[in-house]
Amino acid sequence: MLGVTGGIAAYKAAELTRLLVKAGATVDVVLSAGGARFVGAATFQALSGRPVWSDLWDEAAPGGMAHIELSRGADAILVAPATADFLARLAQGRADDLLTTLCLARECPLLVAPAMNRQMWQQAPTRRNMQVLADDGVALLGPASGEQACGEVGPGRMLEAEELFDELAAYLQPKLLAGRRVLLTAGPTIEAIDPVRAITNSSSGKMGYALARACHEAGAAVTLVSGPVSLPVPRGVRRSSVTSALEMRTQVFADLPGQDIFIAVAAVADYRPASLAADKIKKGSAEMTLSLLPNPDILAEVAASPQAPFCVGFAAESRELAQYAEAKRVAKKLPLVVGNLVQDGLGADHNSVILFDARGAHALPTAPKLEVARGIVAHIAKLLGGR
Numbered sequence: 001m002l003g004v005t006g007g008i009a010a011y012k013a014a015e016l017t018r019l020l021v022k023a024g025a026t027v028d029v030v031l032s033a034g035g036a037r038f039v040g041a042a043t044f045q046a047l048s049g050r051p052v053w054s055d056l057w058d059e060a061a062p063g064g065m066a067h068i069e070l071s072r073g074a075d076a077i078l079v080a081p082a083t084a085d086f087l088a089r090l091a092q093g094r095a096d097d098l099l100t101t102l103c104l105a106r107e108c109p110l111l112v113a114p115a116m117n118r119q120m121w122q123q124a125p126t127r128r129n130m131q132v133l134a135d136d137g138v139a140l141l142g143p144a145s146g147e148q149a150c151g152e153v154g155p156g157r158m159l160e161a162e163e164l165f166d167e168l169a170a171y172l173q174p175k176l177l178a179g180r181r182v183l184l185t186a187g188p189t190i191e192a193i194d195p196v197r198a199i200t201n202s203s204s205g206k207m208g209y210a211l212a213r214a215c216h217e218a219g220a221a222v223t224l225v226s227g228p229v230s231l232p233v234p235r236g237v238r239r240s241s242v243t244s245a246l247e248m249r250t251q252v253f254a255d256l257p258g259q260d261i262f263i264a265v266a267a268v269a270d271y272r273p274a275s276l277a278a279d280k281i282k283k284g285s286a287e288m289t290l291s292l293l294p295n296p297d298i299l300a301e302v303a304a305s306p307q308a309p310f311c312v313g314f315a316a317e318s319r320e321l322a323q324y325a326e327a328k329r330v331a332k333k334l335p336l337v338v339g340n341l342v343q344d345g346l347g348a349d350h351n352s353v354i355l356f357d358a359r360g361a362h363a364l365p366t367a368p369k370l371e372v373a374r375g376i377v378a379h380i381a382k383l384l385g386g387r
């Protein structure tokens, strides 16, 4: 159920409705009298493909009891935008219109996305109301800080539709890793040859970042050690940026104490140049040989360290996936290896993976990387059990 109250951010609720419907959700929109001043019911009706509800006394409501029936069976109620006045009435437990009544009569989680002028947001009564709502278990999405419709700049901007969609999806994920601490590596490493040249690989970091996000969604405290990629830091994740394999190793061991789970997704360069040329190497006509030294295997070292966390490795292979992945699992003494054929996943937005553990191989369906990541998290949680 999507509640829309009277703020200019109501136009973003129309886009949010579209995103939710596109993702397969059934969306019942409840529009307050104020909300209807900004966006008409016809807009939400067209986008949700369902009737829009506004009136506590609507005789067409299911069972003739709009204030109770409309939220029955809902997985969540999200109010976006939530005005200062609506939040105040919610904190008071008022039931003086359809939306407040539905919120009071609900059995499902309630999330609010505030939208108001920065002074209204910072004023003592709103602060008090937000504290009451937090104590009552109402989840708060945003607000963001920035330019406001009134021309002022500060906190109170409603999150964008895509952000609200992501936050809601994250909120609804089962908290399989609640209380756990997870450390991940992601992305490629870059091994410098001279000031302008380097050895690297085409890892995009997408799978590692999706896993960091999925771990956070599952309730874990997440630290991500990332090679150079152009991806935004997932919300709620602490990221350290590194360049080379040696830097990645140093950072991983600095962050390791107290971690429950280590997931090595990074495509760490296996070798680095034996020496770094101080100046740019000049072109010549003779054949050139580059001398390489093997890099430390970060995952194997972590897995062999005292009080090692639960370690998960990745195996990207171009052939004979099962054989290589299982060999890697045994050699590095890992409880779990995630295998994928490079032609299936490298750089792409989708991935198909097979999970190898002590009990055998388990294929996950081909899906967007975030969905694959959620599947991997569920498998990790199952293997961890009560450990």
Ligand code: C5P
Residues within 6 Å of the ligand: 185, 245, 264, 265, 266, 267, 268, 269, 270, 295, 296, 297, 298, 299, 300, 312, 313, 314, 315, 316, 328
């Ligand atoms: O042995 P291979 O490099 O194929 O193993 C891949 C797994 O080991 C991945 O999980 C990768 O992140 C990790 N790894 C590592 N340090 C390296 C090489 C690989 O942590 N130097």
